[in-house]
Amino acid sequence: MPHALSSPFVRDQLALRARRINTHAERGAGEYVLYWMQATHRFEDNWALRCAVREADRLGVPVIIHQGLDPTYEHASDRIHSFILHNARELARRAEQRGLHYQFVLRRRRDDDRRTVDRLAARAAMVVTDDYPTAGIADRTQRFAARCACVVLAVESYAIVPSALFEKEEYAARTLRPKVMAHLAHALEPVADATARVAVPDALWHSLEAERLDLTGDLAAEIARCEIDHSVPPVALKSGRTAAMARIRRFCGGALAAYDERRANPVDDDGSSRLSPYLHFGQVSAGDVARAAIAAVGRAGAERFLDELVTWRELSLNFCRRNARFRALDALPDWVHRTMTAHAGDRREAEYTVEQLERAETHHPLWNAAQRELLATGVIHNVMRMYWGKSVLLWTPTYAAAMRHLIQLNDKWALDGRDPSSYGGIQWCFGKFDRPWGERPVWGTIRSMSLERAYKKFDAAGYERRWNGEVLAL
Numbered sequence: 260m261p262h263a264l265s266s267p268f269v270r271d272q273l274a275l276r277a278r279r280i281n282t283h284a285e286r287g288a289g290e291y292v293l294y295w296m297q298a299t300h301r302f303e304d305n306w307a308l309r310c311a312v313r314e315a316d317r318l319g320v321p322v323i324i325h326q327g328l329d330p331t332y333e334h335a336s337d338r339i340h341s342f343i344l345h346n347a348r349e350l351a352r353r354a355e356q357r358g359l360h361y362q363f364v365l366r367r368r369r370d371d372d373r374r375t376v377d378r379l380a381a382r383a384a385m386v387v388t389d390d391y392p393t394a395g396i397a398d399r400t401q402r403f404a405a406r407c408a409c410v411v412l413a414v415e416s417y418a419i420v421p422s423a424l425f426e427k428e429e430y431a432a433r434t435l436r437p438k439v440m441a442h443l444a445h446a447l448e449p450v451a452d453a454t455a456r457v458a459v460p461d462a463l464w465h466s467l468e469a470e471r472l473d474l475t476g477d478l479a480a481e482i483a484r485c486e487i488d489h490s491v492p493p494v495a496l497k498s499g500r501t502a503a504m505a506r507i508r509r510f511c512g513g514a515l516a517a518y519d520e521r522r523a524n525p526v527d528d529d530g531s532s533r534l535s536p537y538l539h540f541g542q543v544s545a546g547d548v549a550r551a552a553i554a555a556v557g558r559a560g561a562e563r564f565l566d567e568l569v570t571w572r573e574l575s576l577n578f579c580r581r582n583a584r585f586r587a588l589d590a591l592p593d594w595v596h597r598t599m600t601a602h603a604g605d606r607r608e609a610e611y612t613v614e615q616l617e618r619a620e621t622h623h624p625l626w627n628a629a630q631r632e633l634l635a636t637g638v639i640h641n642v643m644r645m646y647w648g649k650s651v652l653l654w655t656p657t658y659a660a661a662m663r664h665l666i667q668l669n670d671k672w673a674l675d676g677r678d679p680s681s682y683g684g685i686q687w688c689f690g691k692f693d694r695p696w697g698e699r700p701v702w703g704t705i706r707s708m709s710l711e712r713a714y715k716k717f718d719a720a721g722y723e724r725r726w727n728g729e730v731l732a733l
């Protein structure tokens with residue numbers, strides 16, 4: 260039996276997942292609880308929405324769900340806007356079916372009015388939003404909470420196991436794994452979601468916002484009018500929960516049973532779940548994915564997959580939550596700095612600017628193929644993503660430049676970029692979560708990965724042929 264929203268299970272989870280961002284009280288005359296949807300773009304398995312509904316029921320008011328999109332986020336582009344807007348269209352449909360009041364406001368130009376959330380908050384009893392350490396969301400929430408006159412709660416839905424349970428920065432996957440796995444079964448217990456007891460009066464809904472976007476309209480035309488980077492085009496991947504759930508079903512009914520083997524082949528399109536863009540935007544929850552995987556092949560059968568989905572993903576979250584320097588070299592262990600200093604003067608086989616890297620103009624066809632996969636699809640297969648990241652260390656004058664370039668390329672072009680796993684993955688290339696290995700030129704004692712050796716491990720030539728044939732829109 261799923262837990263009810265009013266159950267002790269949900270109360271205990273929220274005690275771990277929700278935190279106050281300011282010290283204000285609820286506004287006594289508040290007309291509703293506002294859920295400001297920033298990171299978790301779904302209604303299902305959404306702890307912030309659950310929190311908003313519980314608080315609304317306690318206060319005897321309804322819930323309003325607001326999502327906005329500005330042109331000012333870092334690397335704002337057609338690619339990211341399009342993925343968000345197409346999901347919003349589906350959300351609007353689902354909201355109607357479920358009796359939820361959801362609105363989307365698109366701010367097209369940088370100098371357009373930007374205070375929608377402030378206006379909504381001015382009439383709210385409290386504001387609930389998503390707790391998310393990256394993509395500028397934590398900073399935006401802090402700035403908003405400082406000027407908001409009622410209580411602001413931020414609630415985490417990213418992790419299956421609440422990250423508040425792990426108060427310190429974990430050292431490696433092996434230190435987090437046993438702890439997170441011990442809590443997994445309990446954390447995956449299902450919850451029956453419900454709408455708030457008090458309905459939104461029509462008059463209130465109509466009085467709220469004149470600028471709601473008509474999501475049934477021409478979204479490409481809307482995006483064209485936005486003051487964003489139009490040189491990063493949308494990708495073919497279909498956005499939205501329906502598409503994500505279809506992918507989960509396909510993966511769980513197919514490659515999951517042979518994940519350990521098939522995930523190692525970048526030419527196997529279905530060898531891994533390819534869910535990272537959906538997970539990044541919260542269109543599905545990691546819990547949805549884990550429950551489906553366990554239902555399909557059992558917990559033991561899904562162990563290797565759960566290690567990625569839970570241990571590695573939540574290690575990245577722990578890292579970004581517990582280390583404010585997650586985009587900087589400072590986050591690396593001391594041994595990395597020592598070895599990089601010792602090898603700073605080593606001769607590089609080539610040196611490239613970030614623009615050359617971006618245009619896939621290196622001497623190595625396999626690396627160029629990975630970069631082209633990123634440009635064309637917004638992701639790189641996991642195996643090639645490791646080679647892609649590690650190689651940049653070899654081709655830049657300093658490891659500081661290498662990290663800057665990787666963050667820039669990933670944040671700008673990856674549909675799953677700006678995620679905790681983005682910074683966890685990039686930092687891993689530089690030795691984070693790892694140990695020193697044998698000493699080599701340029702690499703020092705950082706674990707090396709040679710593109711040449713990739714040809715012996717999988718059909719690298721096939722991967723090259725596939726992506727180097729892509730016509731680039733640059």
Ligand SMILES: Cc1cc2nc3c(=O)[nH]c(=O)nc-3n(C[C@H](O)[C@H](O)[C@H](O)COP(=O)(O)OP(=O)(O)OC[C@H]3O[C@@H](n4cnc5c(N)ncnc54)[C@H](O)[C@@H]3O)c2cc1C
Pocket residue numbers: 522531532533534535536538539567568569571572573575639640641642644645647648649669673675676677678680681682683684685687688
């Ligand atoms: C240089 C570099 C950059 C990366 N950038 C990103 C990024 O921007 N966004 C991102 O989501 N992941 C990133 N990763 C981690 C990993 O490459 C992707 O999560 C994975 O390739 C996504 O493919 P998939 O959905 O088929 O994964 P699957 O193998 O099907 O795994 C399921 C899910 O588990 C999570 N996961 C899998 N591997 C990892 C990992 N090593 N670390 C953390 N989470 C993991 C992802 O959410 C993934 O969707 C990066 C890794 C490296 C080395």
